Amino acid sequence: MTETKRTEIATLGEFGLIDHLTEGIELVNASTRRGVGDDAAVLDMAGKATLVTTDLLLEGIHFDLTYTPLKHLGYKAAMVNFSDIYAMNGTPRQITVSLGISKRFSIEDIDALYAGIRIACEDHKVDIVGGDTTSSMTGLTISITCIGDAEPADIVYRSGAHETDLICVSGDLGAAYMGLQLLEREKAALRGNDDVQPDFAGREYILQRQLRPEARRDVIEQLRQAGVKPTAMIDISDGLSSELMHICKQSGVGCRVFEEHIPIDYQTAVMAEELNMNLTTCALNGGEDYELLFTVPIGDHEKIAQMEGVRMIGHICRPELGMALITRDGNEMELKAQGWNHLG
Amino acid sequence: MTETKRTEIATLGEFGLIDHLTEGIELVNASTRRGVGDDAAVLDMAGKATLVTTDLLLEGIHFDLTYTPLKHLGYKAAMVNFSDIYAMNGTPRQITVSLGISKRFSIEDIDALYAGIRIACEDHKVDIVGGDTTSSMTGLTISITCIGDAEPADIVYRSGAHETDLICVSGDLGAAYMGLQLLEREKAALRGNDDVQPDFAGREYILQRQLRPEARRDVIEQLRQAGVKPTAMIDISDGLSSELMHICKQSGVGCRVFEEHIPIDYQTAVMAEELNMNLTTCALNGGEDYELLFTVPIGDHEKIAQMEGVRMIGHICRPELGMALITRDGNEMELKAQGWNHLG
Numbered sequence: 067m068t069e070t071k072r073t074e075i076a077t078l079g080e081f082g083l084i085d086h087l088t089e090g091i092e093l094v095n096a097s098t099r100r101g102v103g104d105d106a107a108v109l110d111m112a113g114k115a116t117l118v119t120t121d122l123l124l125e126g127i128h129f130d131l132t133y134t135p136l137k138h139l140g141y142k143a144a145m146v147n148f149s150d151i152y153a154m155n156g157t158p159r160q161i162t163v164s165l166g167i168s169k170r171f172s173i174e175d176i177d178a179l180y181a182g183i184r185i186a187c188e189d190h191k192v193d194i195v196g197g198d199t200t201s202s203m204t205g206l207t208i209s210i211t212c213i214g215d216a217e218p219a220d221i222v223y224r225s226g227a228h229e230t231d232l233i234c235v236s237g238d239l240g241a242a243y244m245g246l247q248l249l250e251r252e253k254a255a256l257r258g259n260d261d262v263q264p265d266f267a268g269r270e271y272i273l274q275r276q277l278r279p280e281a282r283r284d285v286i287e288q289l290r291q292a293g294v295k296p297t298a299m300i301d302i303s304d305g306l307s308s309e310l311m312h313i314c315k316q317s318g319v320g321c322r323v324f325e326e327h328i329p330i331d332y333q334t335a336v337m338a339e340e341l342n343m344n345l346t347t348c349a350l351n352g353g354e355d356y357e358l359l360f361t362v363p364i365g366d367h368e369k370i371a372q373m374e375g376v377r378m379i380g381h382i383c384r385p386e387l388g389m390a391l392i393t394r395d396g397n398e399m400e401l402k403a404q405g406w407n408h409l410g
Numbered sequence: 411m412t413e414t415k416r417t418e419i420a421t422l423g424e425f426g427l428i429d430h431l432t433e434g435i436e437l438v439n440a441s442t443r444r445g446v447g448d449d450a451a452v453l454d455m456a457g458k459a460t461l462v463t464t465d466l467l468l469e470g471i472h473f474d475l476t477y478t479p480l481k482h483l484g485y486k487a488a489m490v491n492f493s494d495i496y497a498m499n500g501t502p503r504q505i506t507v508s509l510g511i512s513k514r515f516s517i518e519d520i521d522a523l524y525a526g527i528r529i530a531c532e533d534h535k536v537d538i539v540g541g542d543t544t545s546s547m548t549g550l551t552i553s554i555t556c557i558g559d560a561e562p563a564d565i566v567y568r569s570g571a572h573e574t575d576l577i578c579v580s581g582d583l584g585a586a587y588m589g590l591q592l593l594e595r596e597k598a599a600l601r602g603n604d605d606v607q608p609d610f611a612g613r614e615y616i617l618q619r620q621l622r623p624e625a626r627r628d629v630i631e632q633l634r635q636a637g638v639k640p641t642a643m644i645d646i647s648d649g650l651s652s653e654l655m656h657i658c659k660q661s662g663v664g665c666r667v668f669e670e671h672i673p674i675d676y677q678t679a680v681m682a683e684e685l686n687m688n689l690t691t692c693a694l695n696g697g698e699d700y701e702l703l704f705t706v707p708i709g710d711h712e713k714i715a716q717m718e719g720v721r722m723i724g725h726i727c728r729p730e731l732g733m734a735l736i737t738r739d740g741n742e743m744e745l746k747a748q749g750w751n752h753l754g
Contacts, residue, residue, distance in 0.1 A: 072516040075545075084543050086517065087524045091538050095503045097559065098537040107539035109504060109557065111455030118540060120555055122508035126547040159439045160453060164466035164553055172416040173430065180431045193442040194435050195451035196462060199428050201419075203470040209508055209553035211464055213453065215441065 103316070104224050105153040105300060106214065115221055117214040119150035125205030133249045136175055138277045140182025143208045146303065148190050149281035149356045151214035153301035155222040155289075158190055158214040158281075163197035166207030179208075190283060220295070222360070227298035227317035231361040231382040234296075236285045236375055238329040239306055240345070243352025244337040245269075245276030251341075271333045279356040285376065286358075292369045296360035305351040307401050309359050310389060317361075320387040323380035323401065325394050350391070350401070447660070448568050449497040449644060450558065459565055461558040463494035469549030477593045480519055482621045484526025487552045490647065492534050493625035493700045495558035497645035499566040499633075502534055502558040502625075507541035510551030523552075534627060564639070566704070571642035571661035575705040575726040578640075580629045580719055582673040583650055584689070587696025588681040589613075589620030595685075615677045623700040629720065630702075636713045640704035649695040651745050653703050654733060661705075664731040667724035667745065669738050694735070694745070 078086055088102045099115065100108040106119035123129060123143055131139075144161060151158040163183060167176060187194055192212070252264040266273055281301075289296065298317055300309045306328070314321050328349050338345040361382055362370060370376055380392075389401040422430055432446045443459065444452040450463035467473060467487055475483075488505060495502040507527060511520060531538055536556070596608040610617055625645075633640065642661055644653045650672070658665055672693050682689040705726055706714060714720055724736075733745040 071518055073518060075511060075513075075515065075517055075520065078517060080543055083517070083520070084541075087520065087543075088538065091528070093537045093539075094535050095537050097503055098539055101504075101537060101539040102541070107504065107506065109460075109539070111460055111559070112458040114456040116453075116455055116460060116557075118504070118506060118555070118557060120506040120508050120540060120542055120553070122510055122542045122544055122551065122553055124510050124544060124546050124551065127510075127545060159441055160445075160451065160462070162451065162462060162464040162555060164464050166466055166468050166471075166551070167419060169419075171419065173419055173422060173427070174415055174417060176419065176427070176431065184435070191438050193437045193439050193445060194432065195437075195442055195445040195453070196464060197428075197446070198464055198466045199424055199431075200466055200468060201471055202468050204548045207466065207468065207510070207551055207553075209464070209466055209551075211462070211506060211555040213460075213462060213557075215455070 100223070105150040106156070108154070108221060110218070113218070115156070115216045115218045117151050117154050117156045117216060118211065119147055120209065120211040121147050123208040125207070130253070131206070132253050134277060136178040137182035140179040141186045142277070142279055143210055144183045144186035144192070145279055145281045146356060147210050147212035148186070148192065148283070149301040149303070151212055152281055152283055152286050153299050153358060154214070154216065155220050155286060155296070155299060156214040156216035158192045158212050160193045160195045160213040161187065162211045163194060164209040165197070165199050166202035167199070168202045168205055171206065190281065222296045222299040224298050224300050224313050225316040227313050227319050227361040227382045229319060229382055229384055230364050231297050232364055232367060232370065232378050233321060233323060233359070233361055233380040233382065234370055234376055234378050235302070235306070235329065235357055235359050236282050237355065237357040238331045238334065239302065239355050239357065240338070240349035240352040241272045241275035241331050241334045242279060242354040243348055244334045245272035245274070246354070247341055248272060248337060249276065269333055269337065271331060272337055276354065279354065281356060282358050288373050288376070292373065294362055294366050294369050296362050299358060299360035302355040302357045302359050303353060305353040306359065307350045310401060313359070313361065314389055318385055320383045320385050321380055321389050322383055322392055324392045327377060327379040329377045444567070449494040450500070452498070452565060454562070457562070459500070459560045459562045461495050461498050461500045461560060462555065463491055464553065464555040465491050467552040469551070474597070475550070476597050478621060480522040481526035484523040485530045486621070486623055487554055488527045488530035488536070489623055489625045490700060491554050491556035492530070492536065492627070493645040493647070495556055496625055496627055496630050497643050497702060498558070498560065499564050499630060499640070499643060500558040500560035502536045502556050504537045504539045504557040505531065506555045507538060508553040509541070509543050510546035511543070512546045512549055515550065534625065566640045566643040568642050568644050568657050569660040571657050571663050571705040571726045573663060573726055573728055574708050575641050576708055576711060576714065576722050577665060577667060577703070577705055577724040577726065578714055578720050578722050579646070579650070579673065579701055579703050580626050581699065581701040582675045582678065583646065583699050583701065584682070584693035584696040585616045585619035585675050585678045586623060586698040587692050588678045589616035589618070590698070591685055592616060592681060593620065613677055613681065615675060616681055620698065623698065625700060626702050632717050632720070636717065638706055638710050638713050640706050643702060643704035646699040646701045646703050647697060649697040650703065651694045654745060657703070657705065658733055661726070662729055664727045664729050665724055665733050666727055666736055668736045671721060671723040673721045
């Protein structure tokens with residue numbers, strides 16, 4: 067018997083595994099404009115672009131039901147998919163919802179989960195058009211696919227950033243990660259002590275950012291109203307560094323980001339201090355912000371400056387210069403994409 | 411503290427749960443033509459119809475890796491989605507593939523799985539356009555969404571069957587279920603005995619039907635060439651009885667199916683005999699056949715009679731007459747949809 071070769075998946079990591087699996091895939095259908103490699107696939111349907119994105123959420127990996135209400139989980143599961151469609155500068159229209167449910171869950175539980183999905187859909191005018199429901203041996207599995215549309219000329223890929231473009235980000239960063247740290251700390255503290263309720267006063271914002279993120283349709287609308295079309299765009303699910311890396315890699319450019327310009331909320335800063343964590347590291351690598359990261363031509367500087375909730379944090383440069391953070395004290399530090407590595 | 415109500419999901423069953431969750435969903439997008447309730451959703455993209463279907467496969471529920479080669483599993487996971495698109499009389503064009511992978515699996519394992527998916531895609535000219543890859547705490551999770559297209563006028567729903575229509579089925583039934591029974595028997599017999607290899611000689615067909623099902627594009631093509639448009643159509647994943655029930659319920663009709671006309675392969679019959687199982691029950695409720703079940707106007711009788719691999723097994727009747735099987739000895743038995751109930 068010959069021995070079968072066994073290579074651990076951790077040697078590739080998530081992005082490496084995806085590259086490996088999708089290497090050499092040839093697209094044969096005329097309607098397939100863009101496949102793997104952006105926030106969503108792009109299909110050409112009679113001249114109109116259809117966008118497709120999908121997310122798989124597994125209990126114990128992506129969520130912990132000890133502190134995540136099922137209604138919030140449903141809301142978030144839908145929202146992260148809408149966020150991918152907005153990140154293509156498109157409009158989400160339909161989702162399919164597949165659920166794997168273990169016996170631990172009652173109909174009331176699944177109703178709560180579904181109620182959250184439906185609220186998210188109502189807020190963003192998205193239709194639930196199908197799905198699959200099955201039992202699971204262990205825990206809860208949620209797989210959502212979202213379909214959106216866009217005028218072909220409006221679509222923004224990750225690959226369009228040019229030298230001198232401004233790097234912009236919506237909202238603030240690191241709060242969802244701090245919310246997660248807080249929830250994990252309280253979970254550990256309360257173990258075996260069901261009667262005590264944690265006190266979250268003054269920390270509502272970071273909890274909300276973790277449990278009930280909002281996809282930034284409002285930012286997309288602001289950009290349209292201002293007549294700004296980003297050259298590249300991505301949503302921040304794995305952390306600013308990781309997403310910047312995607313844009314720079316796919317656009318063939320480098321970047322400079324200024325630490326002092328990275329938007330961070332007060333509650334995020336307080337929590338990082340309390341946990342003795344480096345605030346900038348949290349903002350760069352925390353993940354789950356679901357904010358939009360995009361680049362615009364430098365000529366749009368004035369328009370961006372007038373927008374509420376959008377910050378310019380740096381600029382795109384030549385690829386030879388690499389990706390770097392300019393710290394508050396003026397030093398240059400190479401940006402590394404740590405992000406979330408679920409396969410690590 | 412008020413007690414939370416807990417209703418077991420088993421009280422509703424899979425179809426009941428889906429009905430319950432999707433009750434009262436209102437579709438708000440002009441592009442959504444048909445949502446939950448058929449083999450695929452139907453979207454209207456600039457006058458052309460887009461079809462969307464999705465399947466969630468979980469280890470321990472839908473497949474057993476003790477006897478399922480990963481390459482075959484990948485092939486089957488893609489194929490069952492194509493089958494849903496063909497069942498709408500459409501053409502599959504794109505899929506997204508999401509994988510949840512536990513540490514038990516190596517890159518070589520996932521390569522094998524993906525190789526199977528890619529072979530299925532090449533055979534049916536389908537593009538892999540995206541997906542999601544994550545680690546899992548337990549086992550393997552596969553979630554595939556398939557996008558297809560069709561001319562709006564060509565789409566066949568489950569709801570179009572009329573009184574006097576002929577009920578037709580492609581291929582033969584019950585073989586995949588017998589293949590599963592054989593594999594389960596050999597697994598039990600070989601437990602703790604790794605040196606012995608099972609002898610599957612003369613049973614290749616039922617194994618192939620279980621491990622490597624084929625979506626019936628050829629049947630769709632035959633129907634088109636013959637100029638036959640079915641009035642209703644569904645693919646047989648949960649068993650003939652269950653699928654007939656969907657067509658009858660959604661079309662508001664009854665049916666009569668003749669036991670003697672149900673197509674069954676010789677190997678299926680031999681295996682049922684050996685296992686002392688009722689052959690007709692296996693053919694009616696076995697599931698995983700991935701054949702097409704459809705109805706045609708009685709005027710198409712001659713055309714169907716000339717088709718290879720398609721059998722007329724009964725006819726549609728008034729709803730008051732219910733769903734019944736006419737046995738070989740001329741008795742009428744009410745048809746009940748046992749099917750697979752993964753949530754039972």
